[in-house]
Amino acid sequence: MSHDDHHHELPIPESYEGEFEFTNGKFAIWLFLVSDAMAFIGFLGAYMVLRMSTTADITPTPEEVTLSWKPDWAPELDLVATGVNTFVLIISSVTMVKALAAFQDGFINRAKMFILATAAGGIFFVGFQVWEWTHLIHAGATMSGLQIPEFDNGDPYHPGAVQRAAANNPDRTRLSIARELYGGRDTTAWDQEKLDSFTMADYVNLPMEFLNPDQADPRPKYPGVIHMPSFSIPTVEDKVPAQNRWDLQNARNEEDVDRAAVLQQQVEDGARVSNMFCSTIFVLTGFHGLHVFIGVVYLWIIFFRARKGVYGPTNNSPVEIAGLYWHFVDLVWVLLFMLIYLL
Amino acid sequence: MTDETMTSDEHEEHVHPPYMKVFSILAALTMIELFIPPIIGDVTWLAVTLLVLIAIWKMKLIMGYFMHLAFDARILLLVAGTPAILASIMVIAFMMEY
Numbered sequence A: 001m002s003h004d005d006h007h008h009e010l011p012i013p014e015s016y017e018g019e020f021e022f023t024n025g026k027f028a029i030w031l032f033l034v035s036d037a038m039a040f041i042g043f044l045g046a047y048m049v050l051r052m053s054t055t056a057d058i059t060p061t062p063e064e065v066t067l068s069w070k071p072d073w074a075p076e077l078d079l080v081a082t083g084v085n086t087f088v089l090i091i092s093s094v095t096m097v098k099a100l101a102a103f104q105d106g107f108i109n110r111a112k113m114f115i116l117a118t119a120a121g122g123i124f125f126v127g128f129q130v131w132e133w134t135h136l137i138h139a140g141a142t143m144s145g146l147q148i149p150e151f152d153n154g155d156p157y158h159p160g161a162v163q164r165a166a167a168n169n170p171d172r173t174r175l176s177i178a179r180e181l182y183g184g185r186d187t188t189a190w191d192q193e194k195l196d197s198f199t200m201a202d203y204v205n206l207p208m209e210f211l212n213p214d215q216a217d218p219r220p221k222y223p224g225v226i227h228m229p230s231f232s233i234p235t236v237e238d239k240v241p242a243q244n245r246w247d248l249q250n251a252r253n254e255e256d257v258d259r260a261a262v263l264q265q266q267v268e269d270g271a272r273v274s275n276m277f278c279s280t281i282f283v284l285t286g287f288h289g290l291h292v293f294i295g296v297v298y299l300w301i302i303f304f305r306a307r308k309g310v311y312g313p314t315n316n317s318p319v320e321i322a323g324l325y326w327h328f329v330d331l332v333w334v335l336l337f338m339l340i341y342l343l
Numbered sequence B: 001m002t003d004e005t006m007t008s009d010e011h012e013e014h015v016h017p018p019y020m021k022v023f024s025i026l027a028a029l030t031m032i033e034l035f036i037p038p039i040i041g042d043v044t045w046l047a048v049t050l051l052v053l054i055a056i057w058k059m060k061l062i063m064g065y066f067m068h069l070a071f072d073a074r075i076l077l078l079v080a081g082t083p084a085i086l087a088s089i090m091v092i093a094f095m096m097e098y
Helices: A003-008 A024-053 A062-067 A079-105 A108-138 A161-168 A174-182 A192-197 A200-205 A236-249 A254-268 A276-307 A317-342 B019-040 B045-066 B074-097
Strands: A145-147
Touching (some): A024 A317, A079 A108, A079 A317, A108 A276, A108 A317, A145 A276
């Protein structure tokens, strides 16, 4: 066998023939998609754990917000609009496979139109997500947390309840109002120092019996709220409402009430609390939206190369690879749509 | 209408998977999904089971037909299936925890 012969005939055993009837690029994109899928699965796993470990939808008092999954005053996700967006993504997947089919059959112009239609679907999808994020941010939700809204004036747990009551009852002292509003509550379970300094590490190092919600959970307990072990990490922002309630409950004099009033004002001025619902939806939809955006750029590159006549019936593997990426984005959305919007 | 870039040499008829049929099923499943929360309720066992089954069905259709795994070499199916197995184990582990 001459050197040339050896070069042209790849030394692949006969038994392997037919087993690898795909390009290296196709195998590589599958390996990439598999690793990318694991990243998504990691995020989704975190979402599931956090959702299950925080209390369900409740009307929380300010300091309970970090322990609740989605306070009922948190902004709602628009299921119908997102359903329409999901349809757009499915349609873009169809136009993608139609583009590949057109390339394979030699209908290059038709293929280019389908590529453009796919990219347009992606742009619509990302555009809708920008609109949705804008809506959420205006409603007080960001990745770092949730803005505390003005509570109902009739709610005795309203951060501004004392000032309002004092304004309506000028003959009474704020201290007596604060005692009436908060004095009847059992505060023995409170351990403010522990609450203030509680970190993720404390949860990790806690003996198992502390993680049983019925036993010595160091966090405060409220009637009617089931406390599950939570991974919510108190931050400086969290402490504003928590400290606020604490001060009012333990007010010994007018000065204490005034100090609490300053904190109340902070809450009314838009104090934020960390909230896992907000953090996770922004991370998940953001990570997916980034994939869609990259996909749109990818499709534009495919389109411009197609315009140069690079692809045809015998050379369309790069189009198929781009398609695999695009369908993967659709595939992930099936899961995200179900877990975030439908459940 | 003729496609000016197509030549008789290039033209080779491929048998394509039934893409429009797959699209119709995906669209119908998505419509059903949208009606499950208002009718059955958000987080009931029935709703969760139905939604998970529909999502698996949709993913199977996308991977099988759009991503061609139903027709491609089996080794690609093995590569693609590996994270599905790992993810299933992880989800089961989470479920046992809570």
